[in-house]
Amino acid sequence: MTGFLAKGLFHLFIVATLLSAPARAFAEEDNRRLALVIGNASYGSVSALDNPANDARMISTTLQDIGFTVTMAVDLSQIEMKRAIAQFGRDLRAAGEEATGLFYYAGHGVQSFGNNYLLPVDVALSDAADLDLMAVEAQSVLRQMASARNRTNLVILDACRNNPFEDVPDLNQSGLAEMKAPTGTFLAYATAPGSVALDGQGENSPFTQALVKHITRPGQPVEQAFKEVRREVLAQSAGLQTPWDTSSLVSDFMFVTAPERPILTAAETEELQLWRSVRATRDPVQLMLFLRGYPESAYAEEARAMLAEVMAEELSVGAPAPETSALASTVPDEAETALFKAAQEDGSVTAYEAYLQSFPEGTYAEIAMTEIAALQAGQSTDPIGEGIAPVAEAPSPDPGPEPRQQEAGPVTYASPLVSELSQISGLSLAEIIEQAPMFPPIEGLPESYWKTQTCSSCHQWNRDRLCEQANTYLSLNMQRSLNKQHPFGGVMKRSLKSWAAGGCQ
Incomplete structure (x- = not known):
């Protein structure tokens, strides 16, 4: 592809991308989230790559869906890459201090003397001394971001594939070098410094495929998202590829914010706590x-x-x-x-x-x-289904009606209770829960299930758990349950309510 034709297609593609971006209800917020995405695959003088163009398109679509204004381009020459990075810097500076900038690159990348270089598709190199003249220094992206003085920047490099210049003296190092992240920057690499990343057997690299999956999860901080990416890539590569990141962020960032939880009323809060x-x-x-x-x-x-x-x-x-x-x-x-x-x-x-x-x-x-x-x-009588005879209930022990009593006075965990039931009167709450029920807690329950059991063993009660149940009787919605019979009589529930009202002393 000639330089003139590539340049023309590059500008045409950028214009088409910007015009085709869907309108969003939160346009003002979108303008504060800018992304430049570049994928270089069709190299001329070095080995071509299968997936960077696909990766660039996939990450661009994902970023647009989560609110970024994206400029995406594939197979750029050195001049086109530098122009795109410069324009990205201008856009970021114009967006203001609250803007978020994101740069994504997929393609060949090499390191030399501790510096990282992104390779354009027209790179041709026979001497390591010419690298900075033929490639694009990754640090130039960080300089553009630093000049914008914006709040948050992210740089994602899926560029640690095989070194295309292994035969060139002084260019035989694998992977990329770790860069220092300026304040407010998150740097992510497809693999660890000095290591080689996989291009992938499918249409996308393992790193980018995992990336688009995890950055769309609502409420997940960027650090956690890339941790999940690392886990997934490690599993897929059988431990051969370890994504790497370094951060100097000073503010929290999520690709997708969590939906706001509805504000509960006092009654709804009480209901939730009780449940x-x-x-x-x-x-x-x-x-x-x-x-x-x-x-x-x-x-x-x-x-x-x-x-x-x-x-x-x-x-x-x-x-x-x-x-x-x-x-x-x-x-x-x-x-x-x-x-x-x-x-x-x-x-x-x-x-x-x-x-x-x-x-x-x-x-x-x-x-x-x-x-x-x-x-x-709302019928007062309960009909029986046609052809179905009522089930005869076996007689169960009847403890006899308990006289209606006024609500119990101040009660502590150790104070004796006063009841018409001789089995209960004089015992404290602490003692009652160690007693066996006088009749089944659930009508019809076989005696073998409850006769020799204590309330504390059935309910797994201790003082704290008993206090939790006692507090349920303080709710206005639960007042009518005080009239329901209890295996230790109605005084038990009224005493529990009084105990809870006094702070379960």
């Missing part, structure tokens, strides 16, 4: 209480799924193995029956949904769906 606390416990009682207090919560679906999972785990412990006969397969097992009875006792949509999530094809599935429909329709 995090309940989720950490995996306690079915606390999960049920959360769903009762926040049935329309953004976390309700996750809470229902966790409740079904935890209930299935608890009810399946020690359950007998199902029989293999065809008749036995139609008979619900003990765990399914217990969970359905628990849903009937609770009488809420949440409880029936928990059963259906655990046993979507269960024996009582149709009844559960009918109950849900009735509850959602």
Whole structure:
């Protein structure tokens, strides 16, 4: 290609690139992010390369998509490279101190006497002394950036391929030398100083292919992005190529900023904190209480799924193995029956949904769906599905109604409680959680699962975790749960609320 023709095509390509760049809503911000991308592949006097032109096009498209105004050119002569770098410097200076500049180069590059040189496609060299006359010194890019005095600059060199001048005396060093980064600059190399990078077997180099993948991740700092690039290239090259970077950045930079999180109201913040606390416990009682207090919560679906999972785990412990006969397969097992009875006792949509999530094809599935429909329709009675007889419930121990009491006064972890239930009266919270429940925490739960257990072993309670649950009763949305029966009577919940109100002393 003649110098005149190459020059004409170069200018034509730059104009076409600028005119074809899509308009963006944040044009003012785009003007503060400028990139010059050069890919040299079709060399005349030295070995040609397969991928730099493809790499330049791919990185240009990626940078445009994330808000850069890109000038991209391929197969440039020395004069064209110098003109492009000079124009890039002028544009960067005009953009102001808050601008971000990015220079990307893919192609041949060599080092000599500690300096790095980027090779234009018309380079022809027989003596090392002529290198600075025939090539483009990489330092010239840094000088243009430094003159702009802008906030952030990035230089990315995928130019450490095989040395095309190995036979030239004093030019037999491989790779590039490490450059000093001026303040506010991030320098990235396709491989470590003095090492050779791979051009790649496909259409792009391994380094650039990894680069476009990781710089588009929202909220990832530039340092972390290039760390991920290094890991990926190391894995793909079986440890033969280690991308390198050095930084003197003084401000944070992300290629793509993370989306802004919505500002939560005080009520939403309370709900989120409560959900995090309940989720950490995996306690079915606390999960049920959360769903009762926040049935329309953004976390309700996750809470229902966790409740079904935890209930299935608890009810399946020690359950007998199902029989293999065809008749036995139609008979619900003990765990399914217990969970359905628990849903009937609770009488809420949440409880029936928990059963259906655990046993979507269960024996009582149709009844559960009918109950849900009735509850959602606001009917006072719960219809039974056609042709389905109500399930007879086995009698369970009845501790008897507890007289309505006023809310407990100031309570500490060690102070004795006053209750009409003789088993509870006189015991402290610390002592109660070491007692066995007086009746099943979930109606219908087989005695073998709870009769000899303590509350602390079931809930994995200690003082801190008990305080977390106690604090749930302080929420206005959870007040109605205080009237729900507890295996240690209603005084237990009221005392927990009073204890939490006093700071769990």
